[in-house]
Amino acid sequence: MNIDAWVWWLVGAAGLGIGLVITAMPELGMLAVGAVGAAVIGALGGDAVFQVAVFAVVSVALIAVVRPIAARHRAQRPQLVTGIEALKGKQAVVLERVDGTGGRIKLAGEVWSARSLDTERAYEVGQEVDVVDIEGATAIVM
Incomplete structure (x- = not known):
């Protein structure tokens, strides 16, 4: 064959x-x-x-x-950013005074614990802050 x-x-x-x-x-x-x-x-x-x-x-x-x-x-092709990476760079509103030790913000419709990037700086209720990082369940803001 x-x-x-x-x-x-x-x-x-x-x-x-x-x-x-x-x-x-x-x-x-x-x-x-x-x-x-x-x-x-x-x-x-x-x-x-x-x-x-x-x-x-x-x-x-x-x-x-x-x-x-x-x-x-x-x-x-744009990279799709998801999860906590998508929250970095977003703006949030202070719900409870945020300083170097803690506080609360409203981020993407949810309440997050937060602390200030600059430990000497404090943000008062109603101020807008920028999220620079997420550590665990805490947003680091400035």
């Missing part, structure tokens, strides 16, 4: 596709597309040298073009 070369290219493409799914390495997907291109050339009767050349050219071209675009896209 003699299996045509284009079938082997498709088997290789499937193997690379499985590798892509397992490792999440996009380069394997680009190599798989190159193998599919070589399979098409093989099915159309192209010789082995031409099949390998198509595989190499398509794979390298995809890697050279797609990787920089993906890197640029990844760099432009």
Whole structure:
């Protein structure tokens, strides 16, 4: 039983596709597309040298073009900030006098214990303060 070369290219493409799914390495997907291109050339009767050349050219071209675009896209995507990291930089209103030892603020609709970043500074009821950090369940304000 003699299996045509284009079938082997498709088997290789499937193997690379499985590798892509397992490792999440996009380069394997680009190599798989190159193998599919070589399979098409093989099915159309192209010789082995031409099949390998198509595989190499398509794979390298995809890697050279797609990787920089993906890197640029990844760099432009805003990072989603959640949890206590999302509270840093927010404004709050003082509910009970806040100083270096403690107090209470209303932050994002919730009551938080708070203390002043500058231990010499105190904030009175009704003042707006900025949250600079969260330590445990205490907001550090200024």
